[in-house]
Amino acid sequence: MPRSRLLEILGLIREAGDSTGGTTRLCEVCAEVVELTGAGIMLMSGDIPRGSVCSSDAVSTLIEDLQYTLGQGPCVEAYEQDRPVYEPDLRADGAARWATFTPPVVEAGVGAVFGFPLQVGTVRLGALNLYRDRPGPLTDAQHADALILAGVAARSVLAMQAKAPPGAIGPELEEGADLRFVVHQASGMVAAQIEVSVAEALIRLRAHAFANDRRLADVAADVVARRLRIE
Amino acid sequence: MSREALLVRTLVELADTLVEDFDVVEALTRLTDRCVELFDISAAGVMLVSPEGDLRVVASSSEAMRIVELFELQAQEGPCPECFHTGQPVVDTDLVSGEHGWPAFAPVALEAGFRSVYAVPMRLRGEPVGALNLFGTEAGGLDEADAVVARALADVATIAVVQHRAARHAQVVTEQLNHALNSRVVIEQAKGVLAERTGLDMDRAFSRLRGYARSHNLRLSDVAQSLIDGRLGLAALPAAPPDRT
Numbered sequence: 001m002p003r004s005r006l007l008e009i010l011g012l013i014r015e016a017g018d019s020t021g022g023t024t025r026l027c028e029v030c031a032e033v034v035e036l037t038g039a040g041i042m043l044m045s046g047d048i049p050r051g052s053v054c055s056s057d058a059v060s061t062l063i064e065d066l067q068y069t070l071g072q073g074p075c076v077e078a079y080e081q082d083r084p085v086y087e088p089d090l091r092a093d094g095a096a097r098w099a100t101f102t103p104p105v106v107e108a109g110v111g112a113v114f115g116f117p118l119q120v121g122t123v124r125l126g127a128l129n130l131y132r133d134r135p136g137p138l139t140d141a142q143h144a145d146a147l148i149l150a151g152v153a154a155r156s157v158l159a160m161q162a163k164a165p166p167g168a169i170g171p172e173l174e175e176g177a178d179l180r181f182v183v184h185q186a187s188g189m190v191a192a193q194i195e196v197s198v199a200e201a202l203i204r205l206r207a208h209a210f211a212n213d214r215r216l217a218d219v220a221a222d223v224v225a226r227r228l229r230i231e
Numbered sequence: 232m233s234r235e236a237l238l239v240r241t242l243v244e245l246a247d248t249l250v251e252d253f254d255v256v257e258a259l260t261r262l263t264d265r266c267v268e269l270f271d272i273s274a275a276g277v278m279l280v281s282p283e284g285d286l287r288v289v290a291s292s293s294e295a296m297r298i299v300e301l302f303e304l305q306a307q308e309g310p311c312p313e314c315f316h317t318g319q320p321v322v323d324t325d326l327v328s329g330e331h332g333w334p335a336f337a338p339v340a341l342e343a344g345f346r347s348v349y350a351v352p353m354r355l356r357g358e359p360v361g362a363l364n365l366f367g368t369e370a371g372g373l374d375e376a377d378a379v380v381a382r383a384l385a386d387v388a389t390i391a392v393v394q395h396r397a398a399r400h401a402q403v404v405t406e407q408l409n410h411a412l413n414s415r416v417v418i419e420q421a422k423g424v425l426a427e428r429t430g431l432d433m434d435r436a437f438s439r440l441r442g443y444a445r446s447h448n449l450r451l452s453d454v455a456q457s458l459i460d461g462r463l464g465l466a467a468l469p470a471a472p473p474d475r476t
Binding site for chain 1: 397398400401402404405407408409410411412413414415416419420421422423424425426427428433452459
């Protein structure tokens with residue numbers, strides 16, 4: 001990778017970090033650098049999706065949300081398989097790969113979607129999601145940049161966590177990332193409501209979300225706001 | 232095996248450590264053994280700077296007490312700390328001559344049978360990492376060609392050490408993140424359980440959990456886990472005092 005391009009990208013990321021809006025800017029810069037419509041970074045830890053480090057726009061948030069809810073999609077696949085995932089024509093080919101993920105994403109206006117694992121050596125942290133509102137593959141330059149960005153993003157996440165006091169989540173992640181606490185709060189509430197384990201409660205929440213064609217985070221928010229009880 | 236073949240093999244082995252998971256001490260020990268074979272010397276060792284900032288021997292071609300001692304001395308004085316600080320190779324072709332500035336180290340080295348020393352700095356982009364130390368029983372230094380080879384070996388070893396440390400750091404930080412996230416999930420779940428049972432909102436539920444943890448000197452995540460597991464009853468969690476925080 002050309003060293004000058006890496007330095008350029010690092011400079012942009014550093015500027016993003018210095019400005020307010022911390023992690024959001026990280027994703028915005030990712031989208032800008034590769035000149036795609038949007039970007040999101042999915043955090044996975046212990047092989048469990050944990051949430052989203054950042055998201056450059058509402059559609060990227062949807063892409064992250066759906067993967068978190070369904071456990072399928074480009075980031076999940078890139079993380080599990082340890083290699084980039086490419087879907088240049090979601091409308092034509094997406095349904096065969098990700099049956100439940102594809103329709104709402106296509107409807108939101110996504111033409112192509114790509115996932116790049118976040119890795120530092122053997123350590124895996126999640127995946128970078130990039131999407132374009134029109135179909136088409138990545139150019140060689142975009143592909144090279146995406147690989148650099150995934151590496152930089154991985155190091156950024158580690159750097160954010162390295163600042164944490166013992167036992168805590170890094171402050172920038174705590175503040176900027178969406179770690180789906182509402183889902184865990186809702187699991188606790190449902191567990192107490194119907195007298196099941198929190199693990200079982202989460203399964204019931206997912207089942208309700210799936211049956212009602214809703215996002216898990218939205219169902220959880222309703223439970224926490226006491227607008228919804230799961231039986 | 233010819234000297235050239237041995238050198239190539241040494242460099243390849245060092246380079247391999249960059250792509251495979253490897254034991255850094257084992258790799259550096261092998262390097263010191265190879266140095267003894269490649270150069271006209273009788274002992275070699277590698278010192279690395281610790282996180283606390285002091286130089287420690289990490290590998291040596293011999294476990295003999297006299298050599299171990301020589302490295303222990305070099306925490307304070309000798310060719311290793313000198314080249315570590317200056318970033319330049321340090322050579323003494325004849326310790327007998329007495330012009331070295333190592334009043335503690337030199338006599339012990341001579342006593343151990345060594346007459347010449349050569350130390351190569353291990354630095355990456357100006358950042359000192361340690362030193363590669365060579366000992367000879369006769370007077371004399373490394374010739375130009377050997378000096379170049381010693382430098383190349385030190386450079387590749389430096390990269391391997393730095394790479395290994397970065398990889399270890401990444402693993403440690405990721406484990407910390409994983410652990411922190413796991414603890415936090417349990418706390419959020421407990422907030423939900425408590426909120427449902429008491430009718431409180433999440434913030435007040437959190438205050439109760441935190442109040443209990445503090446007054447009983449327990450970790451918040453442990454209290455949360457107890458609540459979820461049913462080992463902690465609601466009666467044990469009194470209403471929180473007016474929030475002073």
